[in-house]
Amino acid sequence: MEQVSHQTIVMQFILELAKQMELDPRSCIKPFFTRIKQAQKEYQDAFNDELSGFKERIRTRAKQKIEEAIKEHEEEERQKRLGPGGLDPVEVFESLPDTMKACFESKDIEQLQQVVLEMPKAEAEYHMKRCVDSGLWVPGGGSGVQETGAPGEGQEEGEEETYEDAQ
DSSP, X not given: OHHHHHHXXXXXXXXXXXXXXXXXXXXXXXXXXXXXXXXXXXXXXHHHHHHHHHHHHHHHHHHHHHHHHHHHHHHHHHHHHOOTTSOOHHHHHHHSOHHHHHHHHHTOHHHHHHHHHHSXXXXXXXXXXXXXXXXSOOTTTTTSOOSSOOTTTTOXXXXXXXXXXXX
């Protein structure tokens, strides 16, 4: 970064010198280095100040870009986690009362049912709806009728499975 920054500022100063002298920038390369070598204090100070400022702007922008990338990555991860109702299961879990959290952590359905019965009805409905919308709780999970079975399930004896070719 140091070398590229230095070269960028050199080019910038040559272009500025060309503008002042109303010449082609290619013909201002030698005059630029002559000024730098002759140690014109003001010119060297201006060059060094501009170089330092440019490096600082690059560092600041790099930090901003990294922060933006991290935020984008976190948002993408959050979007991937969203449940069927559009809620983030992590956020919903963190907002649950401690007693409900313990039930989910231990996967104890009977204890969860007991905790829900002990809560005020409106509060219990609120938390359970959020759990369903986030995918933490699937109503009838596993005990209900399965909509799509594995191939061969639910067929009469003697029937063969048929598969259509995707074209």
